[in-house]
Amino acid sequence: MSEGRHEAPVKRDGALADETPSPDSFSVVIGATVPTGFEYTAADEVREKLGAESRISKDRGRIYFEVRADSLPQVHQLKSVDNLFVVVKEFPDYHFKDTKEETLEEFEELASKLPWLLPLEVWKLNNTLKKRRSRRKGVLRAACPGEISSDGRKGGAKPEPQRDPESADSVIESNTASERGAASGTGKGSSAAAKEESQHGDVDSEEETGDSCESQDEGKKSELLKFRVTCSRAGEKHNFTSNEAARDFGGAVQDFFLWKPDMTKFDIEVLLNIHNEEVVVGISLTEESLHRRNITHFGPTTLRSTLAYGMLRLCDPLPSDVIIDPMCGSGAIPLEGSIEWPHSFFISGDNNTLATNRTVNNINYIHKKRQNKGSSHWGLRIDTLQWDICRLPIRTGSVDTIVTDMPFGKRMGSRKKNWDLYPSCLKEMGRICRPETGKAVLLTQDKKCFAKAVSRMGHLWRRSHTVWVNVGGLHAAVYLLKRTALAFEKAEARANLKTKSTEEDEEERRGPEVSDAAPGDT
């Protein structure tokens, strides 16, 4: 057993010491945080790519699934997932003691009784994969060129050429902690964790640089492991705070493993997640949320790639589908789409030059990256245009799907603007969308305005499905709409007739030339 002084003897080829099990011989439970509302979509992806069924913590942005330890690289390839951890133990129905002191004491005793061995093996395995992952955050771009290849194989990565100075200048404009807080779940502890995450990101890139030239962790072998405990707690009936639990549980972990506590430069992060009667102990496998992949040029409201992916999965893109984001901002949705569904065609558009520039820069970055890797067919099926959403220069009925993040009215636009904008948008989107088979997946926070606009456009769209989500702390919704079978002109004519006949009915009821008399008999 690996109790007592604990080392991290990771060998170069990832082979583990004799007495520890090999990764293809044991399974572990992995926990993943996903955008709230998209738990089923994420479970779908897990089933498709890992062949595993997931347990879902509905509306809590968390799913659990069991896989063999050697499929860890594939787990990291999941696109619906913000953060990953390996479960040490789950207590679905934990009985807390009556007093704070007793409860905390019990947490302390827990530390030495948990089945740490296999989860720690997974953590070690994860480290060897981590070292080869390139830094995606522009500001923290490390000199270390290592990159994980697409199948996750731990081959010796050949050094990449230095990044183009133009791309090195690209700036991350905003990456708010509040969004990450939303991503990592509820409870007091996690917002603290989110803030610390951003610090930790800095530090890690320094360590990464130090480790370049494939010297791995020779330096680490003789060092003590550093750790921290992050506790998130949600529920009314607890007699302790997340800080207290983290402190006492952490103290016991320290005594047990003789690791050194460090809030910022930790090697291993132990998670203590408490939600009402459910307690889950885990070890973190991602130190920064995976949700900012692909994007290097951020705008004021750039959507998380995991949320973009979830929305795209809802549309189920097929080969040759023409998919448009007519309010693309920095292009997060179409870019994610063109990477994950390479045989559909994506068109991104926005009225704002800043936005189209950002989108083009984001796409260029990916193109350059693919060229640098030496892949021969590096071109993505995506184009960008500048246009007005209410007057799209697109032929009627030529688009299969519309996916977009509609202006919220809080971070962009205004409530009043939405009132006029939404119906016009829906109408124009209805025009360009292919009748019967066409669909739209639309994210908005202004649900009232949206619902009204949809009901006005009932001749073009019918509601199919709604996903309630949380975007940067705002309660939003993703609406899946299906295009009616009516061709646009016919649908419009019918709608106009209806309006006209409603007006005529009104006139009849009012009677001829009634001035200030009481309403006539109907």
Added chain:
Amino acid sequence: MLLLSYLRMKLLTHNMLTSHVKGVTKGYPLLIKATEVKLTDVDFNSEFVSRMIPKIEWSVLVEAADTLGHLNDLPRDLPPDYESSEDFLRKVHHVLLEVEVLEGNLKCPESGREFPITKGVPNMLLNEDEV
């Protein structure tokens, strides 16, 4: 070796664009005037091409490719059994996705209004008076 590759307008996109200037009824297809064209490299997928062909205007594609000088030996008439000819599908793939306009403009066939293409991004915004 780093290639500076700007995004450009593909002919597939052009096939779907129409002029929306007020009062115009025959705004399709837009006439392309290109001062800079580049070739790119996109992964070939036969299903993509054979399913896309019925969705596009074949004659417009041919005309556009010809204007850019990249028609090569693409036939002006669509062969009846195109799904089974990989050679043909590869030619179509090339013209749809790999011939791109970097600089130039798109001209409305009816009003003559020109929409500029800069760094591959067509600007289709109308002025106040055109709306």
